[in-house]
Amino acid sequence: MDAVEQLDVVLRPSRTVGGWSSPRGVDTSCLPWRLWDKAKRLAWDPATIDLGADAEHWAALPLAYQDAMLHVCTGFLVGEEAVTLDIVPLALAVADEGRLEEAMYLTSFAFEEAKHLEFFRRWLTAVGADLDGYYERLAAQAADLGLHYDPAQSVGMWESALPSSMRRVLVDRSPAAMLDASVTYNQFVEGCLAISGYTLWADLFALLDAFPGMQQGIRHIRADEGRHITYGTYLCQRILAEHPDLLEGATARLRELAAFWFEVSPTIDDPNDPVSTQLSQDFTRRVHDQVERRIAVLGRATTMTVADLERTGAAEAAERELLGID
Numbered sequence: 001m002d003a004v005e006q007l008d009v010v011l012r013p014s015r016t017v018g019g020w021s022s023p024r025g026v027d028t029s030c031l032p033w034r035l036w037d038k039a040k041r042l043a044w045d046p047a048t049i050d051l052g053a054d055a056e057h058w059a060a061l062p063l064a065y066q067d068a069m070l071h072v073c074t075g076f077l078v079g080e081e082a083v084t085l086d087i088v089p090l091a092l093a094v095a096d097e098g099r100l101e102e103a104m105y106l107t108s109f110a111f112e113e114a115k116h117l118e119f120f121r122r123w124l125t126a127v128g129a130d131l132d133g134y135y136e137r138l139a140a141q142a143a144d145l146g147l148h149y150d151p152a153q154s155v156g157m158w159e160s161a162l163p164s165s166m167r168r169v170l171v172d173r174s175p176a177a178m179l180d181a182s183v184t185y186n187q188f189v190e191g192c193l194a195i196s197g198y199t200l201w202a203d204l205f206a207l208l209d210a211f212p213g214m215q216q217g218i219r220h221i222r223a224d225e226g227r228h229i230t231y232g233t234y235l236c237q238r239i240l241a242e243h244p245d246l247l248e249g250a251t252a253r254l255r256e257l258a259a260f261w262f263e264v265s266p267t268i269d270d271p272n273d274p275v276s277t278q279l280s281q282d283f284t285r286r287v288h289d290q291v292e293r294r295i296a297v298l299g300r301a302t303t304m305t306v307a308d309l310e311r312t313g314a315a316e317a318a319e320r321e322l323l324g325i326d
């Protein structure tokens with residue numbers, strides 16, 4: 001596809017005066033509508049979560065544990081910022097395919113990612129976290145371990161891999177491009193990184209028995225993410241049911257993303273920092289486990305038709321199995 005053809009995809013919407021969907025009704029029986037409905041019912045506001053006790057717990061927490069909390073919290077904060085900024089191309093591509101209910105659901109999806117960013121940022125401000133000091137200690141730890149931290153580096157999951165696979169669908173609406181965007185965003189970033197990240201939070205809460213505000217926020221965020229991932233599984237399954245030949249590429253992509261993540265964000269192995277080392281190693285194991293479980297779920301879609309997927313509620317069933325969500 002040359003540059004003129006690419007521009008044509010973006011600049012010329014395929015709409016007609018008689019082609020609007022909503023006058024003919026909306027499909028309230030489809031999965032995206034159910035997710036949209038649930039998003040409205042379960043809406044929450046990060047600004048109403050009381051963080052007073054969290055600030056007291058923070059002030060009494062030893063520095064090593066503060067740093068373990070900041071490691072997880074800043075990881076989520078940056079990830080939420082990235083997914084907030086990068087969901088728009090997928091929403092546009094889905095809208096251009098005339099999938100009204102999916103486009104509607106993706107507006108709540110984008111709203112929720114922005115709320116997640118807001119929640120982590122509010123928490124850091126409420127507890128008075130010194131991020132400058134934390135980043136200085138992190139840079140010193142990286143240097144001790146022989147790692148190089150360069151703030152100007154533009155290669156990373158959030159800096160290059162995610163935005164480039166999402167932006168591709170602005171100009172390439174092929175099934176392979178749509179699948180790659182959803183595999184990267186929903187299956188890997190949300191389904192593997194974020195889901196493994198929630199177990200880190202659970203480990204921290206079990207260890208510290210503290211931070212009720214953060215615990216409440218994580219419960220809301222995890223529920224929101226369950227819907228995001230379910231939508232992503234629905235989208236990937238639909239594409240794979242119609243194009244089973246794309247499974248091999250999707251499988252390779254998931255494993256490649258995991259390898260890339262641990263190349264740019266190596267597992268901590270520092271005898272002077274046993275708390276972060278343990279958490280980091282557990283996280284690594286869980287991410288690899290999620291990758292293989294997600295590959296198995298995607299593989300099953302290649303033996304089904306789109307009608308079978310809809311009729312059996314395959315995406316919801318898969319996520320109930322993987323995530324234990326309703």
Ligand SMILES: [Fe+2]
Binds near residue numbers: 080083113116221
């Ligand atoms: Fe999120």
Ligand SMILES: [Fe+2]
Binds near residue numbers: 083113225228
């Ligand atoms: Fe999400």
